[in-house]
Amino acid sequence: MASPDTWTPRFRLRLDDQDLAAVRRWAAGAYPNEACGLLIGAAGAEGLRVVEVREARNVEPDRTTDRYTLDPGAVHAADRDARSSGLDILGFWHSHPDSPAIPSQTDRTRAWGGYAYVIVSVRTGRVGEIRAWTLEDGAFQEGRIVS
Amino acid sequence: MTATANESAPANESAPTNGSPPTVVGAGVRVRVRIPTPLRRFTGGASEVEVEAGTAREALHALARAHEGVGESIFTPEGGRRRFVNLFHGERSLRTDADLDTVVSEGDVISILPAVAGGLTAKDRRLAELRSEIPEVSPLEARALQESGALIIDVREPDETSAGFPAGARRVVRGFLELQIEEHAPDLDTPLVLMCAGGVRSLLAADDLRRLGYRDVRSLAGGFSRWKHDGLAIEVAESLSQIERERYGRHLSIPEVGEVGQLALRSSQVLLVGAGGLGSPAALYLAAAGVGTVALIDDDVVDRSNLQRQILHTDDRVGAPKVDSARETLLALNPDIDVRTFHERLTSDNAERLLAGYDVVVDGSDNFATRYLVNDVCVRFGIPNVHGSIYRFEGQVSVFWPGREVSPGPCYRCLYPEPPPPELAPSCAEAGVLGVLPGVIGTLEAIETVKLLLGIGEPLVGRLLHYDALTAAFTSFRVDRDPTCGWCGDRVETAPALIDYEAFCAAPTP
Numbered sequence: 076m077a078s079p080d081t082w083t084p085r086f087r088l089r090l091d092d093q094d095l096a097a098v099r100r101w102a103a104g105a106y107p108n109e110a111c112g113l114l115i116g117a118a119g120a121e122g123l124r125v126v127e128v129r130e131a132r133n134v135e136p137d138r139t140t141d142r143y144t145l146d147p148g149a150v151h152a153a154d155r156d157a158r159s160s161g162l163d164i165l166g167f168w169h170s171h172p173d174s175p176a177i178p179s180q181t182d183r184t185r186a187w188g189g190y191a192y193v194i195v196s197v198r199t200g201r202v203g204e205i206r207a208w209t210l211e212d213g214a215f216q217e218g219r220i221v222s
Numbered sequence: 223m224t225a226t227a228n229e230s231a232p233a234n235e236s237a238p239t240n241g242s243p244p245t246v247v248g249a250g251v252r253v254r255v256r257i258p259t260p261l262r263r264f265t266g267g268a269s270e271v272e273v274e275a276g277t278a279r280e281a282l283h284a285l286a287r288a289h290e291g292v293g294e295s296i297f298t299p300e301g302g303r304r305r306f307v308n309l310f311h312g313e314r315s316l317r318t319d320a321d322l323d324t325v326v327s328e329g330d331v332i333s334i335l336p337a338v339a340g341g342l343t344a345k346d347r348r349l350a351e352l353r354s355e356i357p358e359v360s361p362l363e364a365r366a367l368q369e370s371g372a373l374i375i376d377v378r379e380p381d382e383t384s385a386g387f388p389a390g391a392r393r394v395v396r397g398f399l400e401l402q403i404e405e406h407a408p409d410l411d412t413p414l415v416l417m418c419a420g421g422v423r424s425l426l427a428a429d430d431l432r433r434l435g436y437r438d439v440r441s442l443a444g445g446f447s448r449w450k451h452d453g454l455a456i457e458v459a460e461s462l463s464q465i466e467r468e469r470y471g472r473h474l475s476i477p478e479v480g481e482v483g484q485l486a487l488r489s490s491q492v493l494l495v496g497a498g499g500l501g502s503p504a505a506l507y508l509a510a511a512g513v514g515t516v517a518l519i520d521d522d523v524v525d526r527s528n529l530q531r532q533i534l535h536t537d538d539r540v541g542a543p544k545v546d547s548a549r550e551t552l553l554a555l556n557p558d559i560d561v562r563t564f565h566e567r568l569t570s571d572n573a574e575r576l577l578a579g580y581d582v583v584v585d586g587s588d589n590f591a592t593r594y595l596v597n598d599v600c601v602r603f604g605i606p607n608v609h610g611s612i613y614r615f616e617g618q619v620s621v622f623w624p625g626r627e628v629s630p631g632p633c634y635r636c637l638y639p640e641p642p643p644p645e646l647a648p649s650c651a652e653a654g655v656l657g658v659l660p661g662v663i664g665t666l667e668a669i670e671t672v673k674l675l676l677g678i679g680e681p682l683v684g685r686l687l688h689y690d691a692l693t694a695a696f697t698s699f700r701v702d703r704d705p706t707c708g709w710c711g712d713r714v715e716t717a718p719a720l721i722d723y724e725a726f727c728a729a730p731t732p
Contacts, residue, residue, distance in 0.1 A: 109341060111338070118259075135339070135341070141341050141342040141343065141346075141347070142339070142340070142341030142342070143339060143340055143341055144337075144338070144339040145337075145338035145339065147308045147315060147335070147337060148315070150308065150335045150336065150338060151308070151310050151313075151315070151333060151335055154256065154258070154333060154335055155333075158256070158269070163259050163269070164258070164259065165259070167338050169340055171342060171350070173347075174342055174346075174347050174350050174351065175350050175351065175353070175354040177350045177353050177354060178340075178350075179340065179341065179342045179343070179346030179347070179349070179350055180343070180345065180346045180349065180422075181339075181340055181341045181342065181343060181346055182340035182341070182346075185306050185337075185338075185339045185340050186340070187258075187260045187306070187336045188260055189258075189259055189260025189261075189263070190259065190260060190336065192340075214443075214444065
């Protein structure tokens with residue numbers, strides 16, 4: 076956690092209020108399980124602009140309260156749909172039930188550099204902070220969500 | 223955007239290349255491979271690459287050949303598929319290795335996609351909580367804090383810090399952190415930056431210190447690897463080898479000794495005057511304790527009558543110089559130390575040369591001439607003189623150290639300005655001695671020596687410990703400095719020149 080006065084975000088992620096609200100709703104609805112989904116949009120000079128958010132099935136076989144595995148078919152479908160509109164998968168979102176919106180060790184080992192990872196903290200069913208991260212040289216760096 | 227496999231720049235068309243036919247590599251049919259955004263840095267930005275292949279596997283290998291970096295992202299060095307990659311042939315997921323041998327048709331699409339997963343183990347959850355509570359700092363911030371008075375506490379294990387640690391950092395292994403931190407930071411308001419190898423253990427350690435009451439505790443994000451990566455100053459300290467760690471394990475468990483103390487012992491040099499009754503147990507224990515240099519001076523040879531108490535020596539070495547016998551015994555006990563031997567008598571001519579530079583001198587001599595000589599040279603050099611003497615069933619130990627910076631004690635001459643007449647000062651040979659007694663007194667001398675070398679406890683400076691074996695009683699006497707002492711007194715600028723000690727002790731006092 077860097078102190079606010081020295082912190083500069085590594086990237087900007089534009090996510091409009093409607094999409095943010097959808098992510099909150101899905102995250103709260105899945106509690107106490109982890110919810111997850113995709114961010115579709117385009118990269119530009121202003122940063123990453125999300126055009127569409129999607130919820131995806133958490134196909135994690137056993138530990139749905141502390142693990143998520145995004146349905147591979149949903150990723151494939153999203154990739155196909157995005158490409159047909161000239162867009163791309165920009166990243167993914169998932170919830171952290173009863174934990175802060177900070178990437179875990181497991182998140183880090185499974186993340187791909189180049190995608191945005193949005194994490195939603197949900198405590199006792201109520202959505203808390205939402206933060207965006209990206210992996211650089213094996214470490215997560217925080218970006219700024221703008222709406 | 224689509225690029226052909228042999229083009230370095232992305233093509234501008236959004237559909238498969240048409241117009242002039244692109245040159246393609248490999249044999250088979252043309253298939254398109256869809257590239258996820260993170261891998262486009264390897265394909266010159268192209269979101270799709272056309273390759274010629276007969277199977278999905280061939281298509282991926284053709285892609286990897288054409289665009290360096292892609293292969294490593296999809297395949298392990300052994301050639302297997304990476305865990306967090308999903309592959310699709312059209313709508314069909316290629317789940318197994320055998321699936322990769324699927325035959326492809328002209329115009330087919332192969333998609334490379336991330337297998338998206340994550341989650342929280344109990345440990346992750348805890349670390350995430352801690353990250354939200356404990357400030358993390360970068361190496362540069364940590365150094366700035368250090369410059370303004372914060373302590374960097376390196377909690378890594380000794381085998382990790384042996385390769386280096388941040389300059390000026392304190393090394394306290396995590397297992398002893400709560401027990402030892404107050405030695406480094408007695409004030410709970412001292413700002414502390416905890417550091418480990420990668421920034422995880424330091425978070426847990428920071429939490430421990432927070433619970434202990436430290437109010438400003440931070441963790442160095444990225445740990446020592448980031449510190450080093452950022453090119454900040456490191457320090458490489460001496461450390462113990464694995465064998466030394468095993469040998470001195472019971473010392474390392476004592477906070478008052480620990481690795482720092484053991485290293486201090488290793489770099490210490492102790493000279494023992496006499497390899498006899500007192501020198502035997504003293505030398506054995508000092509060697510065992512890991513005192514790096516144990517020097518012995520003795521001009522005598524082993525006599526069978528010595529073996530009743532002089533445990534450095536053995537029956538088969540009767541007739542051999544005592545210092546040679548001592549060297550053999552000590553190196554058998556601890557081959558890592560340096561044993562220096564001087565097969566000569568300590569005299570006014572050689573004493574200064576022989577004693578100079580030692581941290582402690584252990585006097586195990588059996589005659590007054592040598593005791594005065596050892597005293598006088600030690601006073602001159604400011605060396606603590608660990609003194610022991612025995613008579614039949616009684617012994618005494620003291621540390622003569624008028625050169626001590628804080629609370630200096632007396633020298634031998636403060637107590638005994640004049641030697642006793644020879645007839646009142648019999649040697650062991652004349653008076654006899656209980657064989658076990660020097661074991662007690664010589665061992666006490668070794669203990670005092672180790673305390674002095676480690677700088678722990680209260681040495682026998684200004685006190686004389688007397689032991690009576692028959693009554694099994696220890697008595698401690700206070701012995702004061704004599705400010706008028708001719709050797710160490712207040713008015714003495716430089717200690718007098720050495721004298722003829724044989725003559726001094728032989729002549730009855732007037």
